[in-house]
Amino acid sequence: MEKQVNNFEDKLRDNSLKLTGPRQCILNYLACNRDKHLTADDIHRLLLQNDEKVGIATVYRTLALLEKLELINGIYLEDGCVRYQLMDTKEKHEHHHLICEKCNRIIDMQDDLLERLERQVNEKYGFCVKNHKVKLYGICKECGQMKD
Amino acid sequence: MEKQVNNFEDKLRDNSLKLTGPRQCILNYLACNRDKHLTADDIHRLLLQNDEKVGIATVYRTLALLEKLELINGIYLEDGCVRYQLMDTKEKHEHHHLICEKCNRIIDMQDDLLERLERQVNEKYGFCVKNHKVKLYGICKECGQMKD
DNA sequence: GTTAGTGCAAAGAATTTGCAAATAG
DNA sequence: CTATTTGCAAATTCTTTGCACTAAC
Numbered sequence: 342m343e344k345q346v347n348n349f350e351d352k353l354r355d356n357s358l359k360l361t362g363p364r365q366c367i368l369n370y371l372a373c374n375r376d377k378h379l380t381a382d383d384i385h386r387l388l389l390q391n392d393e394k395v396g397i398a399t400v401y402r403t404l405a406l407l408e409k410l411e412l413i414n415g416i417y418l419e420d421g422c423v424r425y426q427l428m429d430t431k432e433k434h435e436h437h438h439l440i441c442e443k444c445n446r447i448i449d450m451q452d453d454l455l456e457r458l459e460r461q462v463n464e465k466y467g468f469c470v471k472n473h474k475v476k477l478y479g480i481c482k483e484c485g486q487m488k489d
Numbered sequence: 490m491e492k493q494v495n496n497f498e499d500k501l502r503d504n505s506l507k508l509t510g511p512r513q514c515i516l517n518y519l520a521c522n523r524d525k526h527l528t529a530d531d532i533h534r535l536l537l538q539n540d541e542k543v544g545i546a547t548v549y550r551t552l553a554l555l556e557k558l559e560l561i562n563g564i565y566l567e568d569g570c571v572r573y574q575l576m577d578t579k580e581k582h583e584h585h586h587l588i589c590e591k592c593n594r595i596i597d598m599q600d601d602l603l604e605r606l607e608r609q610v611n612e613k614y615g616f617c618v619k620n621h622k623v624k625l626y627g628i629c630k631e632c633g634q635m636k637d
Numbered sequence: 638g639t640t641a642g643t644g645c646a647a648a649g650a651a652t653t654t655g656c657a658a659a660t661a662g
Numbered sequence: 663c664t665a666t667t668t669g670c671a672a673a674t675t676c677t678t679t680g681c682a683c684t685a686a687c
Contacts, residue, residue, distance in 0.1 A: 396644040417565040454606045467630030476622045482615030544669040
């Protein structure tokens with residue numbers, strides 16, 4: 342978390358952008374909830390709950406900025422709103438998500454098992470893979486165990 | 490294509506839904522453009538161009554129906570609108586998409602190389618994979634060859 | 638002080654909904 | 663004939679934008 346915040350300050354400086362209250366706040370919330378997948382609205386609501394008066398427009402603008410600076414990743418599910426999560430600096434690519442079709446939980450998955458696939462894509466399609474977004478849909482352990 | 494249309498008629502009958510002009514038309518457009526990735530608006534525009542007077546609401550309702558009947562798949566890109574494509578009845582899962590970050594082309598990829606990954610997910614997370622959505626981002630062959 | 642960032646309210650885009658009229662079975 | 667579907671326009675949802683005001687550097 343420290344690392345990302347420092348990283349953020351550097352990236353802002355490099356682009357002559359300003360380190361403002363709302364920006365610090367929003368990055369902080371994401372850093373404290375790296376396991377969650379928050380929408381702009383979630384973050385806005387969280388801020389208001391903690392008496393941080395930040396407009397929703399600023400939340401959107403900050404999330405767009407953080408995504409451009411490659412500090413967060415957007416996840417696009419089927420419900421029409423984007424969810425964000427802090428990027429793991431150790432990751433080469435984005436990590437994968439398991440989405441339970443019963444409880445709608447989103448489970449993070451760190452394994453990077455797509456290297457072989459990416460190599461084959463390069464050979465067969467001449468396509469040079471830079472990033473990937475993998476979502477696996479199914480039934481999670483807990484839901485699978487319930488005998489409804 | 491014949492197969493899908495028949496399949497469609499059966500599925501409608503099974504659910505006491507009606508086979509209407511707009512529904513046939515829309516499925517037909519998708520069947521004739523299985524390699525494309527059309528938005529509701531694309532389809533609506535196509536229909537109007539061919540003097541089929543169908544309201545945009547009907548297009549949305551029909552696409553939702555076709556998706557529920559598992560005849561088409563929705564692809565959720567970063568531009569905020571859903572694109573649809575006829576499902577290939579031969580496929581176990583959805584196929585993958587390569588998205589070029591330069592020309593924004595979407596390339597279909599039939600290989601199903603995720604079986605090993607899915608097996609490991611099942612072992613490690615107890616998660617039973619039913620479907621997947623894989624998008625690989627990068628630079629396509631043509632864009633990679635351009636020396637701009 | 639200058640430039641970038643913010644909040645607000647209004648605009649925009651994609652999609653959904655309510656309802657009376659139309660149509661398939 | 664009856665239940666489903668349609669078209670239209672209005673509503674909704676998520677997101678973006680314009681602009682005067684504020685805050686970083």
